[in-house]
Amino acid sequence: xxxxxxxxxxxxxxxxxxxxxxxxxxxxxxxxxxxxxxxxxxxxxxxxxxxxxxxxxxxxxxxxxxxxxxxxxxxxxxxxxxxxxxxxxxxxxxxxxxxxxxxxxxxxxxxxxxxxxxxxxxxxxxxxxxxxxxxxxxxxxxxxxxxxxxxxxxxxxxxxxxxxxxxxxxxxxxxxxxxxxxxxxxxxxxxxxxxxxxxxxxxxxxxxxxxxxxxxxxxxxxxxxxxxxxxxxxxxxxxxxxxxxxxxxxxxxxxxxxxxxxxxxxxxxxxxxxxxxxxxxxxxxxxxxxxxxxxxxxxxxxxxxxxxxxxxxxxxxxxxxxxxxxxxxxxxxx
Amino acid sequence: xxxxxxxxxxxxxxxxxxxxxxxxxxxxxxxxxxxxxxxxxxxxxxxxxxxxxxxxxxxxxxxxxxxxxxxxxxxxxxxxxxxxxxxxxxxxxxxxxxxxxxxxxxxxxxxxxxxxxxxxxxxxxxxxxxxxxxxxxxxxxxxxxxxxxxxxxxxxxxxxxxxxxxxxxxxxxxxxxxxxxxxxxxxxxxxxxxxxxxxxxxxxxxxxxxxxxxxxxxxxxxxxxxxxxxxxxxxxxxxxxxxxxxxxxxxxxxxxxxxxxxxxxxxxxxxxxxxxxxxxxxxxxxxxxxxxxx
Amino acid sequence: xxxxxxxxxxxxxxxxxxxxxxxxxxxxxxxxxxxxxxxxxxxxxxxxxxxxxxxxxxxxxxxxxxxxxxxxxxxxxxxxxxxxxxxxxxxxxxxxxxxxxxxxxxxxxxxxxxxxxxxxxxxxxxxxxxxxxxxxxxxxxxxxxxxxxxxxxxxxxxxxxxxxxxxxxxxxxxxxxxxxxxxxxxxxxxxxxxxxxxxxxxxxxxxxxxxxxxxxxxxxxxxxxxxxxxxxxxxxxxxxxxxxxxxxxxxxxxxxxxxxxxxxxxxxxxxxxxxxxxxxxxxxxxxxxxxxxxxxxxxxxxxxxxxxxxxxxxxxxxxxxxxxxxxxxxxxxxxxxxxx
Numbered sequence: 001x002x003x004x005x006x007x008x009x010x011x012x013x014x015x016x017x018x019x020x021x022x023x024x025x026x027x028x029x030x031x032x033x034x035x036x037x038x039x040x041x042x043x044x045x046x047x048x049x050x051x052x053x054x055x056x057x058x059x060x061x062x063x064x065x066x067x068x069x070x071x072x073x074x075x076x077x078x079x080x081x082x083x084x085x086x087x088x089x090x091x092x093x094x095x096x097x098x099x100x101x102x103x104x105x106x107x108x109x110x111x112x113x114x115x116x117x118x119x120x121x122x123x124x125x126x127x128x129x130x131x132x133x134x135x136x137x138x139x140x141x142x143x144x145x146x147x148x149x150x151x152x153x154x155x156x157x158x159x160x161x162x163x164x165x166x167x168x169x170x171x172x173x174x175x176x177x178x179x180x181x182x183x184x185x186x187x188x189x190x191x192x193x194x195x196x197x198x199x200x201x202x203x204x205x206x207x208x209x210x211x212x213x214x215x216x217x218x219x220x221x222x223x224x225x226x227x228x229x230x231x232x233x234x235x236x237x238x239x240x241x242x243x244x245x246x247x248x249x250x251x252x253x254x255x256x257x258x259x260x261x262x263x264x265x266x267x268x269x270x271x272x273x274x275x276x277x278x279x280x281x282x283x284x285x286x287x288x289x290x291x292x293x294x295x296x297x298x299x300x301x302x303x304x305x306x307x308x309x310x311x312x313x314x315x316x317x318x319x320x321x322x323x324x325x326x327x328x329x330x331x332x333x334x
Numbered sequence: 335x336x337x338x339x340x341x342x343x344x345x346x347x348x349x350x351x352x353x354x355x356x357x358x359x360x361x362x363x364x365x366x367x368x369x370x371x372x373x374x375x376x377x378x379x380x381x382x383x384x385x386x387x388x389x390x391x392x393x394x395x396x397x398x399x400x401x402x403x404x405x406x407x408x409x410x411x412x413x414x415x416x417x418x419x420x421x422x423x424x425x426x427x428x429x430x431x432x433x434x435x436x437x438x439x440x441x442x443x444x445x446x447x448x449x450x451x452x453x454x455x456x457x458x459x460x461x462x463x464x465x466x467x468x469x470x471x472x473x474x475x476x477x478x479x480x481x482x483x484x485x486x487x488x489x490x491x492x493x494x495x496x497x498x499x500x501x502x503x504x505x506x507x508x509x510x511x512x513x514x515x516x517x518x519x520x521x522x523x524x525x526x527x528x529x530x531x532x533x534x535x536x537x538x539x540x541x542x543x544x545x546x547x548x549x550x551x552x553x554x555x556x557x558x559x560x561x562x563x564x565x566x567x568x569x570x571x572x573x574x575x576x577x578x579x580x581x582x583x584x585x586x587x588x589x590x591x592x593x594x595x596x597x598x599x600x601x602x603x604x605x606x607x608x609x610x611x612x613x614x615x616x617x618x619x620x621x622x623x624x625x626x627x628x
Numbered sequence: 629x630x631x632x633x634x635x636x637x638x639x640x641x642x643x644x645x646x647x648x649x650x651x652x653x654x655x656x657x658x659x660x661x662x663x664x665x666x667x668x669x670x671x672x673x674x675x676x677x678x679x680x681x682x683x684x685x686x687x688x689x690x691x692x693x694x695x696x697x698x699x700x701x702x703x704x705x706x707x708x709x710x711x712x713x714x715x716x717x718x719x720x721x722x723x724x725x726x727x728x729x730x731x732x733x734x735x736x737x738x739x740x741x742x743x744x745x746x747x748x749x750x751x752x753x754x755x756x757x758x759x760x761x762x763x764x765x766x767x768x769x770x771x772x773x774x775x776x777x778x779x780x781x782x783x784x785x786x787x788x789x790x791x792x793x794x795x796x797x798x799x800x801x802x803x804x805x806x807x808x809x810x811x812x813x814x815x816x817x818x819x820x821x822x823x824x825x826x827x828x829x830x831x832x833x834x835x836x837x838x839x840x841x842x843x844x845x846x847x848x849x850x851x852x853x854x855x856x857x858x859x860x861x862x863x864x865x866x867x868x869x870x871x872x873x874x875x876x877x878x879x880x881x882x883x884x885x886x887x888x889x890x891x892x893x894x895x896x897x898x899x900x901x902x903x904x905x906x907x908x909x910x911x912x913x914x915x916x917x918x919x920x921x922x923x924x925x926x927x928x929x930x931x932x933x934x935x936x937x938x939x940x941x942x943x944x945x946x947x948x949x950x951x952x953x954x955x956x957x958x959x960x961x962x963x964x965x966x967x968x
Contacts, residue, residue: 020463028475135358139611143603145555147562148578148596151585159586232732239684239727239825240815241719242750244712245763250746254737273470277559281582291471295478295563307475311467318466330799331736 003326010319014312019071021311025304026070030063074308080301084293089305093287097309098180099169100279100286104271106183106206111213111267116260118214119221120253126226134218141215146274150208150281157204164204167283170197205282209274213267220263224256231255258329265318272310352616359612365605373421380415386572395588405590408580409570416572417594423573424602427488427557428550434492436546439499444530446500447507458504461497469494470556477565484567487560491553502545506538513537540617547613551606558599574599633855634660634823639682639697642923649693650923652678654879654931655947656697660855662822665846667866667887668859669902670876673920676859677728679876680827682707683857684725685714701823720751724816726826726845730808730833734800740811741796744818748776751819783814787844806837810844817848823855830865842869863906867891872956875899878921878931880947885957895953895964898932930961938963 045053054060058069073079079089122134158166165171175186175194183202186194228234229252237247272288279288287306294302353359377383381403390410398405404413442461446454464472473490480486510516511534519533560566561575569576574595581591636658642651652675660666668676681687683699683706699706701723706714727733735743749755749768754775761767784792787810795803795811803811809829816824826845830838846869849856860866866873867887874884875898883896894900901916918935921927929946933939940962948960 016459017463017466020460021467024463024472025475028472028479139358139604139607140600143551143555143600143607145558145562145575145578145596145599145603147559147575148592148599151578151582151592152596155585155589232727232729233735235686236725236727236733237735238715239681239686239719239725240747240751241715241721242746243715243763246746246750249764251735251738255735258737269468273468273556273559276470276474277562280563291474292563295474295565298478300479303475303478307467307471310471314468315466329737330739331801 003323006326007319007323010322014315014319017315018308018312021308022071022074023067025307026067029300029304030059030066079305079308082290082294082302083297083299084290084302089302092290092302093305093309096286096290098177099284100275100288102181102183103202103205103209103279103284103286104268104275105181106202107209107213107271108264108267110206110210111217114210115214115217116221116253116257119218119260120225120248120256122218123222123225123229123256124248134222138215138218141211141218144211146208146212147277147281149211150205150278153204153208154281163200165201167281169201169285170194171201172197174198205278205284208278208282209271212274213270216263216267216270217260220260221256224259225252227259228252228255254328258325261321261324261328264324265314265321268317268321269314272314349613349616353612356612356615358608362605362608362610362612365601366609369421369425369602369605372418373425376418376422380412380418382412382415385411385415386419387570395584395591397588398590404594405588407577407591408584411570413577413591413594416577417574417598420572420574420577420595420598423484423567423571424554424557424599427484427491428554431488431491431495431557432546432549432553434488435495435549436499436542438492439496440503440542442496443500443503443505444507444534447504448511448526448530448534450508454504457500461500461504464494464497465501469498470559473556473560474563474565477560482565482568484571484573487557487566490560490565491557495549495553498549499542499545502541503538506541507534510534510537540613544610544614544617547606547610551603551610554599554603554606631661632659633662633664634658634683634699634701634857636679636683637698637700639679639699640695641678641682641687641697642693642695643688643691644693645924648924651926652879652923653682653697654926656876656879657881657950658857658874659884660823660857663849663853663855665849665856665858665869665871667870667873668857668876669863669866669873670861671920672861673923674876675879676876677827680825680857680859684723684825685711685719720747721753721819722821723823723825724819724821726809726812726816726824726829728828728831730805730812733812734808736800738799739796740798740800740803744780744796744811744815745773745776747815748780748818749773752776752779753820754779779818780814783818784811786817786848787811787814789814805833806841809833809837809841813841813844813848817852817854820852821854823857824849826856826858828859828861831861838865839868845869863902875902878926879923880931881960882932883957883959883961885953886955889954889957893957895957895959895966896932896961897936897938897963897965900965 058066061069077090079093081087082089082092085092118134118138122131125131154166157164170182174182174197175189175191178185178188182198183195186192186198234247234252237251242251275286276288276291278284279286280292283289287309291303291306293299294306353363372379381401388411390406392410393402393406394408394410396402396406396410402412402414404417407413407416439461442457446457469491472494476490476493477486480489507530516529516533519529524533557566558573558575558578561573562579564576564579566573566576569580577595578592581588584591636656638655638657639653640651640655641653642649644650656675656679658666658668658679668679670676678687682694683701685706694707697707701718704714704718706718734740745768749766752772752775754772780796781792784795789795789807789810795807800808809832812829816826824845829845830841833841842865845856845858848854858866858870870887872884872886873890875882875896877898883890883894883899885894890899891903894903898916905916916935921931921934927934928944930936930939930943930948933943936943942962948962951959951961953959953964953966
């Protein structure tokens with residue numbers, strides 16, 4: 001089974017990638033010519049205090065030994081304790097993961113619903129006024145700084161019109177956590193009040209994240225459709241008088257989406273980058289907001305923990321994309 | 335002029351002429367030109383050139399009007415004047431960061447793609463690991479370690495951006511090395527540096543130019559995000575991203591505070607993207623945007 | 629028109645290009661009687677594929693420009709009637725298509741069965757008015773689906789495909805080129821059409837399979853009394869399966885005749901040259917000197933005169949009118965080679 005082989009080889013690739021990321025984060029925190037101990041100790045620490053802290057943290061040992069110790073800690077899932085919450089960093093990240101996943105899924109969904117039809121229409125009406133208008137919209141979507149858009153949406157919809165809450169994920173406690181995704185959990189428990197609350201909270205951050213992603217999806221879909229509509233099989237389907245809607249939305253779209261799906265990894269990168277700042281603006285209790293809090297508090301180990309997690313998530317998403325690709329394109333399992 | 339074997343200058347003239355006909359690319363070019371002009375002539379264009387450093391508590395958070403076209407900030411400084419000086423920082427960061435990344439990444443990709451031995455494999459695996467994470471994540475890690483300053487933002491951005499160029503040039507070099515004209519040059523005894531610089535580099539230059547334009551836009555966005563997160567230049571530097579971050583505390587009253595810097599970032603990034611799209615259509619027909627001619 | 633199934637009458641069309649209008653067809657005419665297998669013969673670039681596409685209604689949108697002429701199919705005007713109506717009533721039903729390249733003409737991401745059943749859902753001869761649904765919600769009545777599936781399996785056996793039920797499960801890339809072209813033939817015949825347009829159906833295939841495929845087309849066309857328009861640049865193929873042949877040169881028809889007469893008594897200088905260029909035992913292959921004129925700058929008059937050894941001033945000035953040499957033998961030439 002080729003698909004299984006593919007998944008296994010990708011999972012194997014995850015290992016060196018994570019080790020590499022570990023080395024890079026280690027290098028960032030140990031090799032870069034600033035003294036992390038001095039930063040940790042604070043501006044008013046005396047030389048003796050710094051030296052004591054250095055020994056205590058093990059920064060006086062040779063670098064390879066430190067690297068080994070770093071990996072030993074990582075393997076035990078120990079990333080240190082967050083200065084912000086006094087919780088173990090790994091635990092903190094794990095509890096925050098569902099919030100980020102929920103936000104990103106919502107954004108991908110929204111971006112696909114917006115981007116795919118826009119791309120198709122744009123390609124079919126190529127060089128029309130609609131196509132030119134959509135081109136401007138997609139180019140703009142990629143150029144808007146997401147943190148700024150987030151603030152503008154907050155100002156407009158939360159502060160002025162008041163249809164959406166300013167920030168947070170839910171009022172009160174929300175539904176009993178099952179999957180950790182509040183929209184899903186509240187649906188599973190028929191808790192409409194929580195569902196509506198969660199939906200209102202997720203709307204603005206999801207829109208902020210979805211806009212640049214929708215622009216990317218629309219671009220790839222348009223390019224894919226343009227390539228497919230000139231193909232021989234579309235000529236054949238049209239010559240045989242199959243209904244236009246069937247040809248476009250079934251036969252053309254499935255082929256065009258192959259190239260879009262392979263780019264979802266890239267789109268997810270756009271989303272994850274956006275999530276860091278967007279979560280901070282909306283106080284969304286996810287990984288990104290944690291990263292920002294840790295930056296502000298100069299919590300170095302927490303920032304490194306976040307970097308490792310983000311890398312792992314990203315590699316796993318790309319693995320899922322590859323599997324999706326084999327599902328959507330039968331030729332790829334050859 | 336349409337002869338296929340034109341020299342570099344004739345080629346550049348041809349490209350310029352085709353760019354001039356691309357309306358979207360010209361809009362992009364104009365936006366970039368405006369940014370450069372704003373940066374160069376900031377002291378003369380600014381209505382309150384000293385507001386970058388001075389504090390005027392009496393007129394803090396004034397809405398836009400005849401005296402302050404874009405209002406004032408929490409220090410009472412003129413946002414329009416600070417915006418102009420911010421353009422300098424934006425250009426400085428983008429040009430140096432992208433330039434360093436290109437200067438580091440292109441030679442690495444070229445050499446790795448040309449020789450293809452264990453060392454090039456190692457280099458490519460290393461860049462793959464960098465590329466396995468969104469750029470901003472590693473940039474945050476580096477900038478946070480180094481502490482907030484413009485130099486550190488530049489360092490963080492170029493340290494996380496070179497692998498992209500190494501990968502790109504590596505792939506292009508590998509495909510071009512198999513072309514007949516390169517094989518012929520090698521067979522005729524041309525030295526490796528000569529083949530790389532005279533035969534391979536000119537043929538991947540267009541791919542590099544196209545991505546430089548788009549990369550400038552992306553880098554400006556990332557730099558602004560770092561500034562927004564407090565990892566950029568410390569105050570009172572008039573950095574656009576930081577200004578937007580400051581404005582949050584004064585909403586909804588000071589609605590104008592974040593407006594101008596946000597729109598400025600948007601327009602500049604858009605400018606580089608439009609120019610990049612236009613250049614791509616002309617220089618890199620393999621990945622055409624599609625949409626002109628039959 | 630008396631008894632004709634398809635009549636293309638002086639069709640003139642071109643494509644707008646950067647360097648001006650390229651006249652691909654200039655007064656091309658073609659007649660096909662019911663059940664007749666007509667070969668449309670000419671060199672590549674003579675406009676035969678464009679003519680086939682014009683009949684099928686799939687000229688490139690935006691680029692093609694029809695300047696004159698008529699295509700009528702059983703009295704219906706294929707150029708001027710509403711394209712959507714034609715697509716619903718005629719295309720895939722009365723007129724079907726066997727494409728040139730069976731490799732790229734199947735949609736790569738759906739199983740063969742799904743593509744065949746989609747075709748049957750919309751184009752089955754058993755389909756009668758099933759109400760107005762939005763296209764994507766159109767139901768496929770169970771009884772008809774069953775009958776259609778049986779017809780599909782029967783037809784796959786008729787085109788000599790082994791194990792039809794298994795083939796339906798496969799993706800196009802999993803079957804060979806010859807099998808794909810057999811599938812294309814099956815798909816063209818399943819709607820029980822009156823006319824099949826086969827556009828160079830064997831050029832993309834191995835030489836060894838070409839004869840088999842032509843044989844299948846000929847046999848099924850005769851059995852089911854389907855007319856076929858076979859475009860080909862290969863006179864050999866035409867000889868094997870056609871009832872009649874129309875020769876095109878540079879966007880115009882020059883001669884058409886029943887198959888026996890065509891090979892026994894060709895009259896147009898181009899046709900005779902074409903026949904002479906066939907490889908023959910004991911003779912060198914004779915090419916035709918000169919080049920096909922560019923569609924951007926067509927000569928007036930007879931298109932062939934720059935390469936014709938019989939050309940006179942008259943050929944240069946005006947295109948010859950159609951003359952009837954014998955029953956079904958039409959010719960456009962001032963100086964035909966007539967049997968002595």
